[in-house]
Amino acid sequence: MSALRKAVYKKLDPDEKNDRVSRAIDLFLIVLIAVNVLAVILETVAAIEARYRDILWLIEAVSVAVFSVEYAARLWVCVEDPRFRDQSRPRLSYMLSPMALIDLLAILPFYLGFIVQMDLRFLRVLRLLRVLKLTRYSSAMSMLLEVFREEASAFFAGFFILIVLLVLAASGAYLAEHQVQPDKFGSIPAAMWWAMATLTTVGYGDVTPVTPAGQLFGSLVAVVGIGMAALPAGILASGMADRLRRTRAELAEELREALEDGVIDAAEEQELEDLRRDLGLSKRVATEIRDKLLRDREATEAGLCPHCGKPVRHR
Amino acid sequence: MSALRKAVYKKLDPDEKNDRVSRAIDLFLIVLIAVNVLAVILETVAAIEARYRDILWLIEAVSVAVFSVEYAARLWVCVEDPRFRDQSRPRLSYMLSPMALIDLLAILPFYLGFIVQMDLRFLRVLRLLRVLKLTRYSSAMSMLLEVFREEASAFFAGFFILIVLLVLAASGAYLAEHQVQPDKFGSIPAAMWWAMATLTTVGYGDVTPVTPAGQLFGSLVAVVGIGMAALPAGILASGMADRLRRTRAELAEELREALEDGVIDAAEEQELEDLRRDLGLSKRVATEIRDKLLRDREATEAGLCPHCGKPVRHR
Amino acid sequence: MSALRKAVYKKLDPDEKNDRVSRAIDLFLIVLIAVNVLAVILETVAAIEARYRDILWLIEAVSVAVFSVEYAARLWVCVEDPRFRDQSRPRLSYMLSPMALIDLLAILPFYLGFIVQMDLRFLRVLRLLRVLKLTRYSSAMSMLLEVFREEASAFFAGFFILIVLLVLAASGAYLAEHQVQPDKFGSIPAAMWWAMATLTTVGYGDVTPVTPAGQLFGSLVAVVGIGMAALPAGILASGMADRLRRTRAELAEELREALEDGVIDAAEEQELEDLRRDLGLSKRVATEIRDKLLRDREATEAGLCPHCGKPVRHR
């Protein structure tokens, strides 16, 4: 039983990229999720829903069946996962992990439809959260999430400023415009719709200040806004770039160790290739790193400083 | 008396994160500010104001009372603050510091309402500036302000260019459009509303050029604009990233000193943890820095270059 | 024959910047492409088409003739190109290369017009793809494409998130608004038009939520959107900056080798100049790199550490 469980765990692990069955399962699930999401989207178009109701229902039924089996299987094998294995209640910890909750959310609406008397339309749309199941298969996506966690404090500072600006912008616009346009700037919450559209530079234009004071204030808000609103994005992008740089350094470290004995044998080659894929680096970048290292090594052997390529003299 | 003052100072200091009473006071004030700001916002909605007038008034009264006590207390203990202690007139310097002025601004509208005969609505909205009181409690926020001060010259250069572009864009659009749309582009100040919306890429669309010349010029302004308008944000984000890097270097420096004797004892551990929190770094980043340092140390002891991991040979 | 082919290859190569004939051919083709694209654009204006039909037709005829000759010539000489020379079927590999496909696309619409019975207007507009022929002549453009390839994984993660957000935003807005505005938010695909305009911060304003729930959700989408939508751009820009830095390092490496013997002779000077132009670096930057290197060299000869300028002491 334990051996079977271990085997199933390996097949379901999205990181097992060398196993053909595992890769096939991944691909099948990715396609199924994509088809499913597309079906839910198209179902909301009345004409399509009327004509293809049966096919859409079939897709839904098959999907829920597969996802249910997947959920049960993952729950069964989660005790093999090193992240949960050593915890006191591995199955419960797994069930409360983000990915497991997303998996549950993907099948729950279907079963709820039978039990609870709810707005069916709402339940149907809830199925779109299945799109989040795709995050399991994107290594770059998980890197982004890591960066997000790392730079979280700077990130939230940006959002905090955004909220403060939102409150101040809305109150200023309310003061300037509420008498001229009581329907659009009649209260601060109403004015917030305008403030949001301006600070994020979306600028729908359905609500705009018309008084000179309102327009002057609006201009100020827009100018300050572009600086502040782009901040979280800038921090995230810069953090992402930093992370990529560190990832490259990590690969370089491994390479160095592999090069210790002067040659990279086939086993080391495979290991490095796996690492490269894990880190989500392109082949080109990996080759560049390796070339630099080899150059450094030669320089050191020739008695040159590996940093600057000049002979190290000792007087 | 002086001992009591010192004790109160410690309780009010938002950096005292190990004292439970201090943390409770901080939390209470943060919640009160948030509730208060929400109340002021909702008060401008006529329906809510009519129904919950009494509760809103109660929130206001309690808030002003608490904020008044807080202001008096902070003014009393400010002579304990190292930033003001050594100045010739510590209390006056404190009263003129940005945070104290914000604290004053938070209670002034209420008292002014009794004394001066002013537009009450204006006074009420002024209370929203209380949201700025929150800045005291955000360490990341203060980092942002520091970056802002550091990169100020580059920042203002960006804004200066924005103003120059605004003037030139408005005058060009005025020339091209003032005869066809005298109501919208009748003067340069009027055209500035369009220029601002275009340069910041907000693009409300309430005012747009309609002549071919105006649209050609508008396109040019928009294309140049996206480059210029995003500049301050880019500089700020890049400065923030740079700052984070330097902050990490600072922590590494401290770590190195703690590691001097080969081990990190409990006291040093606590000190480093405090520093990490002060610098606003995530635990993950701190651990990464420490691991790198330990690796370097081992390498040095093994006679390897700490920079490149290769043996340092002396011929 | 082979000698002629080699000569023609050299004349057509956009990298041969020291040959006057080659440069003249490049310039002629660039101007022809630009004139041609302009002609196609103006042809769609009814008034211009009616008046200048003959001239426009002449431009088209001459262009197609020249481009056809160019295509044939390039196909003939491609066996001289080191990228295709050593392949088993060099001509076929060349024909399937992106640049050759673009070249084919530039002449195909004209010939197709005679053969197939198609919507002529569509064929005409297709000619605008000729603008892509210009990419051959922009060295900076190819650098951008390289960066794009390098950072591809981070880039696609950004786009993947954008699509997930698009689906979630559209479904949320559909739920909140489809009963009030069935014409604009009647289905999720319809709501996607709004979601796209909001997440990219374009914000046309032709479709906007009007219910409080829709506006609240819309605000959330806009705030999250600015962070996510700017991500690919930020990654690309940061990658571009990184690439420029590495390019400079490459030039520095070459310089160092040239400086090995202490002087840079005329041949080395020419070589470095060629390299600089290849790398797309400005003269100013190149001079800065050289100055730094020379300073380092002097320092090393004076027994100073090239990294910090202080004497290297050996005790």
Added chain:
Amino acid sequence: MSALRKAVYKKLDPDEKNDRVSRAIDLFLIVLIAVNVLAVILETVAAIEARYRDILWLIEAVSVAVFSVEYAARLWVCVEDPRFRDQSRPRLSYMLSPMALIDLLAILPFYLGFIVQMDLRFLRVLRLLRVLKLTRYSSAMSMLLEVFREEASAFFAGFFILIVLLVLAASGAYLAEHQVQPDKFGSIPAAMWWAMATLTTVGYGDVTPVTPAGQLFGSLVAVVGIGMAALPAGILASGMADRLRRTRAELAEELREALEDGVIDAAEEQELEDLRRDLGLSKRVATEIRDKLLRDREATEAGLCPHCGKPVRHR
């Protein structure tokens, strides 16, 4: 005569920050330019023009008089400027320099008004170019221009892509929409107005696609657009950050030299302060650089590696 010329040159030089007369002249000119630009802007408002015509005329007359004298004076003393002194025709080179042309443009409209019979309104607005005279006084502004020149190749690649995208986006939208909205998408030049608004994310909303095909294509354009349009800005911001970093390194180099003898005397202190101001660095950053250097120095003297603070062992 030559001595007087030299004295006037020094007074007019905006970099002479230690001379009180020179500073007073700078300030006077800056205020005059600002007042003048404001006057020109307000003059286009009919109500203000009618009421304050005399004052506005006076401002104009005084400004032109001062600017004329300034232009003549600068032309006279330009032979003292090291940038023009050594050229064969220093006065002509100066007259053709950007700053001199801007100075000429600032007075020309006034004199042209007497000579040529032109649209007066156009001439008046032309006076707004006087705002460019301010660039002489902003050191950060000149740094931005330098960065612009350095990253020019990457920058123009970004703009080239923008133009290619503009052409392709406009032609696609023209194909999809010209039959449904012939007034808005009737020709490619007309469709370019929409394409520009979308690619720059301005999104006025006066022109939007309405067909499903047009909206699908529009969404694609918007998504690709945000990546591309932000590119020039990102490159510029990243280049600016890089420049700031190099500027700091330059200051560090100077500091190191000043520290060679172990102390910084008053003359060196003044020199460093001048350099810091020239480089546009904040005091805080300068102090940080100095502290790091002093720490390094102490470490070296104690026989520690200046890079990692650990003892340099020689076995």
